[in-house]
Amino acid sequence: MCDYIYSDGSKCQEAPLEGSKYCALHISFEEGEKLVWREKLEELKLSAVARKLQAGDFNFEGAYLYTFPLTWEVLEEFGIKEIEDNIILSNANVILSG
Ligand SMILES: [Zn+2]
Numbered sequence: 001m002c003d004y005i006y007s008d009g010s011k012c013q014e015a016p017l018e019g020s021k022y023c024a025l026h027i028s029f030e031e032g033e034k035l036v037w038r039e040k041l042e043e044l045k046l047s048a049v050a051r052k053l054q055a056g057d058f059n060f061e062g063a064y065l066y067t068f069p070l071t072w073e074v075l076e077e078f079g080i081k082e083i084e085d086n087i088i089l090s091n092a093n094v095i096l097s098g
Helices: 029-035 038-054 072-077
Strands: none
Touching: 029 038
16 A cells, blocks of 8 residues: 555555555655656556546545646535636645635
């Protein structure tokens, strides 16, 4: 299992990438890009995101992501109903609380 530990003390349940202690979501860009090409790392991260979303898991704490598919369905799961302006996430640390 991935070595990442969430703030609630539970362990990440994803399989680690070969050559790392972390899964596709939790491996840093720097470490990941030493293991595989950046394009491949982006692909691995996006498919891990898709798997989590499909499983109804919206906890992306600690995840290193180049991009994130923000659909209305996903936003509603995060409790966002309306957006009045642009959302710009750059080197983002997104924290949503109830
Ligand atoms: Zn992980």
